[in-house]
Every structure is written in C-alpha cells, then in structure tokens.
Amino acid sequence: MDWTALDLSLRLAAWTVAILLPVSVLLGRFLAFRQFRGKALVEALVMLPLVLPPTVLGFYLLVSFGRSSPIGQAWSSVFGQQLVFSFEGLVLASVLFNLPFAVQPAQRGFQAIPAEVREAAACCGMSPLRALWKVDLPLAWPGVVTAMVLTFAHTLGEFGIVLMVGGSIPGETKTIAIAIYDRVQAFDTDSAAIMSAVLVAISLVTIAVTFALSARVGRRLS
Amino acid sequence: MDWTALDLSLRLAAWTVAILLPVSVLLGRFLAFRQFRGKALVEALVMLPLVLPPTVLGFYLLVSFGRSSPIGQAWSSVFGQQLVFSFEGLVLASVLFNLPFAVQPAQRGFQAIPAEVREAAACCGMSPLRALWKVDLPLAWPGVVTAMVLTFAHTLGEFGIVLMVGGSIPGETKTIAIAIYDRVQAFDTDSAAIMSAVLVAISLVTIAVTFALSARVGRRLS
C-alpha cells in the first residue's frame, strides 16, 4: 500500500475542495441571481475547463506554466520554486479543472430558491451576506454538497493532468491514481487491488461523513 | 489533426449521454421522490463510481471484463467480440463512470420541485409518466441539462480508463484525449496544439448549442 500517494491524493482533493467551496458558493450565487451584461460570457468562461480534456489542460498548463513561460517565471521568482511538477501546480490545475463541477451544481441549487423567499429575507432586514448565510446557503446546501462531492471525487480520480504535468514524483506529484497505474504496469496486481480497495473504502467513508456532516451543518445553519 | 480520434471521442460522449439521459431522469426522479427501505444503499451504489479513480475502475474492468472473466466470456459469447480493447467496452466503462455525474444533479433538480406542484399534477389526473413529461421534467430540466453537460464533457476528457483498458486502437479506443497525449509525447507540439484548439472549439459549440436547444426544449415541454 502506497500511503504516501494516498496521502497526497487526499491532500490534493482537500485543498481543491477547500479552495472551490467559497468560490462555488459566491460565484454560483452570483451567477444564479445577478443579471448583467456579459453574463453569458462569464458563464462560458466558467464552463471552459469543462470542455478541456485533462490532457489538453495538462498540455496547456505545461506550455503556459512551464519554466520558460512568463507565468512560470513570475511564479518561481515570487515563490522560489516552479509551478509545474509541484504540488502547488497540481492544486492550481485541479482547481481550474474542477471549476465547472463546483460551480454548476451550486448555481442550480441557488436558482431553485423561490424568489419570494429571498425577497422575504431582504424584507426581514437581512443584508446580502446574512441572507446568504441564513437563507440562501441552507436552501442551496444540497446543490453545494453535490458540487463538493463531485469535486472531491473528481480530484481523487484525476489522472491525465497529473500524468502530464506531475511527473509521478513520489510524495509530490505521484497521486494514488498514478500509483495504481504504476502497480498494474509492474504486474503487481495484488498491490493494485489493495490500493484500489483502500481508496474505495476511504472515499466511501469520506463521502458518507460529508453527507452526514452536511446534513448536520444544514440543520445548524437553519 | 486526428479526425478519427475526435470522431471517436464525440461518438463515445454521445453514446454515454444517450444512455445516461434516460437513466439519470428515471433514477434521479426515483431517488428524489420515493422513500423505501435500503434507499441509502441504492444511493451509495450510485455514488460508488464517483469514488473510484478512473485507473481503479480501469483496473477492475481489466480484471472483471477480461476475456477470461465470466462477464467477459458472457459478453463475447453473446456479441461475438470482447469487451476490453473495444469501443463497446469504453462505452460501458464510461456509462458506469459517469453514473453519479449524471444522476446527482438530475436528482437535485427533481428534489427542488415543490411537493404541491407534483400533487397538483396527480390531482390533474396525470399518470406518473405524464407528470414526468409535463411537469417534473420541464421543472427539473436545468438539473438534467447540467447532468448531461457534465457527463458529455467528462467523457470527452476521460483519459485514465481509456489509457488502462483502451490500447490506443485508432477508430476504436484511441480517443482525442489519448491522441493529444501521444502527440505531446512524440514532441509534436504543433499537432497537439491544433487538436486541442479544435477540440475546445467543438466542445464549446456543442455545449452552447446544448444550452440553447435545452432552453428551447424546456420551453416546448412546458
């Protein structure tokens, strides 16, 4: 069992979810409720990563975040390390890649709130922030949870980007998905089977706990 | 530009969506509205593919759909060809893999329909099927569209499973995601860039058209 790879994958998924949770809530709510010029454009931009196969995204990242690219150089001059082939790079790619998975279901969740209930919140004197917290979020919660679970699972399983920009470096970019692939290639079917089983078990537990907690948070928020 | 690979990917995505559309509608609605013993179990089962990284799924498929496996043998005795290294196998894997992406947002869409509106449909004499078509579906439509767009994009981008059980057979298992990966590895950056651009353009158009059509269908259904 390659615990390092599992740990890496879980950390990657956790970071991605942590970063995308506020993004999905704020952006999803914004897109659900606000009408403005160029909204279609913003929506299309959010959807863009959805239409990119991970290898394409990986390729673009490799080219645009690479050592010789302006972004890559800017990053390494600020943070002293390079973006590609690092955990930070994976997180960035993963956040980009999951944006639509996180925003779309959240947006639908917010859209399903009846207009009058939101008007009632305003008439109760709730500021937009308070209304978000007390009314919108609890009611859109199922959508947000779906968004986060999809993102989490999607990140755990992400393979194409990691293979392209990760470099399979143990402890840094060798995720569990890659490790299982490696084991299969190494004819180490037993290890692959154990890793798969452990991963499935952990993921199932994580998602079950998420649902349970989210139900509790949903109650507490209300 | 590898048109064969593009065509294959689009066919794969189309088949996956075509198979999962009715599944997501029926299963999503069922899970949204019906209470029964063991419902949690069914929901967990539907979620299961979500927690499987594609490489794990690919590994299990390789093992359980292989020529020597019972499933593989049953399949080849019925259809005269094998599941692994074939388009049909990819479709099957893709359907399995996308199940939660298709069912979850659809289920949330159905759940957002007020109970009274559904009761009104029954009191208007609509059979469950008619109510599905005239009331539930138009109201859950945004969720279903989200489900289908996520599935479509997710399939276009699918890489891990295909890499593990595909074998890169042109016209059968060499999808555009694999083709781009191959080109990048072969230092054929120009081809990779062209393919990526074409894929992005086509996917964007597809999704835009889907949204436009779905809006129209939504109107027509109502």
Added chain:
Amino acid sequence: QQDAPVVAAASDLQFAVEEIAAAFQAETGMRVRLSMGSTGNFARQIREGAPFQIFMAADEQFVLDLHRDGFTRDEGDLYAIGRLAIMVPHGSALTPDPELDNLAEMLAAGRITRFAIANPDHAPYGQRAREALMTRGIWDDLQPFMVLGENVSQAAAFALSGNAEGGIIAHSLALAPQVAPQGTYALIPEDWHEPLRQRMVLLNDAGPVAEAFYDYMMQPAARAIMERYGFVLPGE
C-alpha cells in the same frame, strides 16, 4: 525522504532498476526515488523543467537531443543494449518463436484478435517492435489487431492480461520474476531492428546522491543485475 533525488527510468527497467536501487541503498545508505514511464514522456517533461536528476532512456537519441539543447550535464553514458522478445500468456493460441513464424501463420489463419506492442510514436521499444515486424513482413497485416501500450511495460501488461494473444515486449520484462511465470517468450533476432542503445545522463541540477547512483550503475554489482535481466552491457 523528499530530498532523495528522482530517477526517471524507461519502463523496460521497471524491475531491474528497482533491484539496483535497493542494492544501492543497502550498500551506501543513500536513497533515490524512482519514476517509471515512457522515455518520450520523460524527455518532454525534462524540457518543461521536471525536477529529475538522472534520466535513464530506452533510446539514446532522446538523451543526445536533450544534451544538444543544454538540459543535461554531458552526453551521459551508454549503460545497456535492450532486446525485444515476443511473449504470449499461458493458454494463448500462439506459440512464441524467434522468427515469428507462428505469429505469421496464426495471423494468416485469422486467429489473432489482439497483439500488443508499445506505442511506436514515442516509445523506443515500440519503434523497434515496428521495425522488427516490418522486417518479418507482417506489420501491415497485423496493424488492425494492434493494441498500443503507453510504454513498454503497459504493452507487457496488455500482452499478458489474457485479452491479447501476445505481444512484443522488452526482454528485461520477460525475465522479471513477476512476469516470467505468466507466459512463455522467445528472443527476436537482434538484427531485425536498429539496436536499442540505452543511454543515461545526469541532468543539470543533479546532486551528490544522484552522482553516486550514476556511478553505482557502472559498478559490477549493478551490471550483474542488469545482465540478469537480459541486457547486453556496453563493452561486452
């Protein structure tokens, strides 16, 4: 452990280099981390700044190109010559023979459904397999049944998965204890293809541990292991 240098090794070395790394650690107390994959992919990633310190390619051309473009310390060293083998899983309709006669017969008889090699577009073992099949004159006929591994190790996995009649893989893999029991193989004549001249090189920011491992590869202990995995060693 995060400081242990990363060695990017072609996947035909899958088992051999693991053993050498273990021996290296036992002898010197120093550790390296191994990243196994396709030679083409590694070369690509090195150009984008992958933090590898040693690159062990399956084909020296990739190393020489990297050197020309300034990504490596020097030209590196030839460390082995690889051999191709046809391997078939137990129970396959195919019998391995060096001249691939049985493969040709079965192909003519329409009894081949799938045959695995590494992707000839970027995997050296794939390129050589294609050359060998062309020499034998069955490349075109075999084309429709070909499944391509992303690297030679995956090609071996495909070949032995039971879903193909067999495949052309690296001799080093066929000899590995994890692989050997799964089927039978035959060595393909050396002169049917360009030689698989495998070259390794230290990358620009290689540290002392990487240098030590690089040196260790040239020592008799490592050479013995390589030999056991069927590699022809340079200078022998």
Added chain:
Amino acid sequence: MALEVMARAATPIPLEVAFSVAPGELLALVGHSGSGKTTLLRTIAGLWTPANARVAVDGMPWLDTGARVNLPSHRRRVGLVFQNYALFPHMSAAQNVMAAMDRADPAEADRILDLVNLHGLGARKPAQLSGGQQQRVAVARALARRPQALLLDEPFSAVDRATREKLYGEIIALRAHLKMPVVLVTHDVNEAQLLADRMVVIEKGYVLREGTTAEVMADAVALRAMGIREMAAMLPATIAEHLPDGLTRLDAASGPLFLPMVEGAPGTRVRVRIMAHEVILSRARPEGLSAQNILAGTVARIVPGGGSGVMVHVAVGEHGILARITCRAADQLGLKPGDTIHAILKSMSVARDHVARATDRQQAAE
C-alpha cells in the same frame, strides 16, 4: 356520484370524521384554522392516507384502508383547488387549465378562463399574475378536470367581492349542471350559507356539528365554534316581478318580499338569506317605517343565546325566520311561543350576495 368520506387517525392531528355528499350537493367544511380541513380534502384527493379511512364515490371505493384499496391521486377524478394554488410555474394560465383536461382543448380552456373572469390573461405565466388571478386559475384548472368530486380549499380567499359574487354564480350553475358532489372549505360564513346545502363544523379533527345549512346556522354552539355572531335563516322564494323603482317583488310562502333588484326572470326560484340580527319584531303591525317588508307570523320557540340575546324562531307560513333580539327586548315585549308577531325586514338589509339561485336539490328539499 355520491361522495362518502370516513377518516380516523392519530397523526398529524387526531382525526375522527365521517360525512357524505350527494351528487350535486355542496357541503361546506368549516372550522378554526388548524382544525384539519385541508387534511380531509387531501385524504379525499389521495394526497394523504390516514391510518383508518374510507373514501368512496358512487359506491366505488377510492380508499379503504380495511380492504387495502388505495387508488393513486391521478386515478381519482377530483378537482382540487389548493389553498396556496400550486399552479405549474412553467405553464401559462391556459396551459395550466389544459393540463387538467383529458385532451387539451385551447378553446375550452379560454372558455373556462372567461368563466373565472380571466379573459385575455391565458398566455400569462403564474409569476405574471396577481394573487387573486392565480387563485382563479387554480379554480379554472380544477373545473377543467370535469371531476367526480370538486374539492375547494378556500378558493375565493384572495378574490375581491365583485368577482367573488360572479364566481358563486358559476359554482352554483356548474354543480347543478354537472351533478357532482362539492366540498367547500371556507372561513366566510356568508359564502358557506349561501352556497352550501349542508355543513360540517370540525374542531380539532372532530365533527362538532353536521347538518343542513339551516340547522347548523341556527345552532348557537356551532356558531360560537365558528366565531360567528350572526345567524340567519334561508327563506325560499320565487321572483315575481321587477318593479320600475328598482325593487324586485319576490313571492315567499309568507307573502311578498321587496328586495333591491334580484337578477333572474320571473319564476326563478331563489333563496334569501335573512340575518337574524337584522330582523326587528313588533307586536303591532308598525306604521310609517322606512322598512318595506313586514311579515306576520307566530313565535315558534324562544331559545336563549349566548350572552345578552335570545333567538326567536318565527314561523312564517311553512318556513322559519330567525330573529335575534336582546333579552331586554324579549322581556319588554313579553314574548312567548304561540304569540302573533310581526317581523320587520328592510329591503336594503338583504345584500345582493345574500340572494342566490336555488339548485334543484335545494328546491326538492324545500
């Protein structure tokens, strides 16, 4: 197409109710907020199944928990107006109405929308309609179902009086015409008394009083439960002639009645709701009053009411009039059963919505 209902349950509220409604009959279900009225309608419609219940139409059971019969809602031919409308938000008003038809018929939908005073609003979505307009779409949708039982949950609560009066007329015409049982939940006593043949008063899930409208409206206990002070009697009459000064002469069993313009051709049978508190009693036939209707009768019963009043039942011909007067007045007049008495009723005290066309059923009962 009689509707029989029996329901017994412990949740969500203790429920113990049984009643039946004949075809063409309108039963008003009244009671305090939270007494279980909506729950009962939902039981009939199949949206809620009490532990122990039977619902049958024309002898055909829709629900029988004993016999394990439980038709799903869509197999029960009910027209239900939901208390909060429950319109289909994605459909226009006309589409909402057509959704309840077996075969969509735009012309028929328009006709029904006209019926509920929504002419020209058929293309609007619910969100583009006012509250009262939405409620009328809900009524139209229930009617479009051509139901075997029409269930109305406060169907006019958001509608103004003028429109409401028109709708009363439509409901009366429809049920006479279609011969279906109608159950009406309402908080408006005038509405109940005018439209209903029978009433069921429920209180915390139990039937407090059941009977004909006249009986229930003369029952002080039931009225108090409804929070009502005004009792009234229904006097059947026939339109005799329309007079040039705008009054209509009605012939009642007790003699002529002059009321402000009652619509209908001479010969039409109507019911006049005469409020007990509006009737003045006098021993002698009074002279020089502005009141036009003085009905001679005899005191039938004197029933002490709650508080400061008594209810005097006055037999006028073969019908009864109720007069609610103070105890003090009863003492002053020295009233006792058998006394001859004059009931004074102002023409103007009978509002237009207190006169309704009588249905065949009501005529037969009288």
Added chain:
Amino acid sequence: MALEVMARAATPIPLEVAFSVAPGELLALVGHSGSGKTTLLRTIAGLWTPANARVAVDGMPWLDTGARVNLPSHRRRVGLVFQNYALFPHMSAAQNVMAAMDRADPAEADRILDLVNLHGLGARKPAQLSGGQQQRVAVARALARRPQALLLDEPFSAVDRATREKLYGEIIALRAHLKMPVVLVTHDVNEAQLLADRMVVIEKGYVLREGTTAEVMADAVALRAMGIREMAAMLPATIAEHLPDGLTRLDAASGPLFLPMVEGAPGTRVRVRIMAHEVILSRARPEGLSAQNILAGTVARIVPGGGSGVMVHVAVGEHGILARITCRAADQLGLKPGDTIHAILKSMSVARDHVARATDRQQAAE
C-alpha cells in the same frame, strides 16, 4: 415616521398612485383583483422599482427615481406580510420570527407567536402548519421586525373569524403603541372599515378615490368599484356601563346606545360601525319594537344611490349616521333635508367585530 408614496409606471400595469400615511395611521388599500395593490406594497418594500417613484419615511427618501436614491430592501425597515406568506421553509416558526429580529430573542419570538394565537407551535416547520397557521407566522415575522412601515397584503385571508377578531385587536393595539404607518390590503370591507383611518381605492392602477374611511364608505361610486353594497358610518362612543342583562351601554354624542357586551372598562373610547342598510327610519318615535336604540336626528342630505335605494345622511348630534332605504320608502315618508327623523338600530345588529377600540389618532380626529 410618516410614509409617503408616489408611483408612476407603464409596466407591469399602468400605475399612477400617490398617497401618504401618517405615523400610527392605518391606510386600507382596496381594489379589484389585479388592480396593483401588491405591486404598490412591493414598491414600498423595495422589491419592485417603477419607472418613476418616490417612497419616503419621515422625510427620509427610501426611493426617489428622480434623485437616483434607491435603498435596497434590507435597508428599508419594513414589515411585509406576503400575500402567499413566503416563509423560510427550512426554519421553524420561531426561527422564522427571529429571522426578522435584529438580535434573535427566543422569548420575544414566543411572545409574538402567542400574540397571533400560535402558542406551542413555535418548533414546527412551515410544512407542518396549516394554511392559516402559516399566514399567522408571516404576520408574526413582519411584526418582529419592529418596522417603520407595516405592509400587510391580505394578512388574514386564510384565518378563521374568531382568530381574525383577536388579530384585529392586536393590530390596533400595536399601531397605537408603535406609532408606525400601516398599509393594509384587504378584500374584506368590514376589516377595512374597522381598522382603517383612511382608504385608497385603486382601479387598474389609478386612484379611484382617496379619503377618510367615513368619506370613502359613503361614496357610492367607490363602493360600487369595490363590489360593495353595504355602506356604514362610524359612530364614536364611550363605554358607559355593563348592564346585568349582558348589554353594554355606550354614550354617543346622540345619546345612549345599547349593544351586546362590548369589552373594555367604562370610559374606554370605541368606534361603532353602523351599517347603513341596517338602519330603519321613522318619522314618529316608534313604540313596541324589539329594537333598543332609537336615535333622534335630522335629515342632512338625501343622496340617490345606485338602483333602487337612496342614502339618507342623518345628523345625530355632531356626528352622522347613514341609512340606506328604498326610493319607495323615501317617497312614502316624504323625506327632505331638515326633517326630524328617528333612526332605529337593533342592538343585535352590531356584531362584536363592528366595535373596535379607537386609537389616539382616531380620537384626535373626532
């Protein structure tokens, strides 16, 4: 805290309305379904912005399209009862009420829920409440906001009469106490007349009539627009004594009035709604009638009403009573302005919900 409203727009309906409501004053907004009442309340609350509008409280503009002032809803201190309640479905009744408080106070929430007769239901979610119970939660929530302007959109439409009467009392007490302007949309004329100081009748977005309740309720055109036949006058009076036979003697300017038990200590000032159609006129002081109240006055004006009736304005002391009688009766009595006349009123014809405690504002106006 006076509320000034002006709105002019072409969509969704042509709108042309202006009115103001003083602190502690209750303005009833009445009109046909679809006439724009809800739209106006939404304008005040900031949920809808007409093309051209001004809303100000105490001179502070909330909305002024000319000056580009437009406070968002949550910055306007309004309590709005939505026509369809719009409760927060995920919160209990108590949480719904607390949601409108600046600082959540469970004890205060319970108190307000008690006020609207929902004792013990605080823990229920809206889905577990009946229609009328939900509506009262909405009222409680609006009150909990301690608003600068209270906007009630048919707030009692789903509530039974007994509860409704109690709520009237609470609303009256509250506005007298809190001194906020109240706008009440209602289809119930009794409700409007009893609670309102002033009325605005709107018809298709235009103000048809605006004035004090007495003025509007005496205006036949306005009443017809409301679909109303019954006019009434409000007579101010003071509770004098509670008599042993259950009657209460009130002192009005015109002399004593005997009514069934009116709650309140002697000295309490009340308003009595006297329905024009319930008043009988007589030249001579009549004898031997069950009616207890005979008020002598003089004919002030005779106004032809619609159809068969005339409205006789009778000056009684310094106040007015309206009597709606038939033209025929007016002819028979030969009434003309200046004549001495007796108005006969039954004690029992004044229902309990026709007597309401007067607010300071109303007392001051009288």
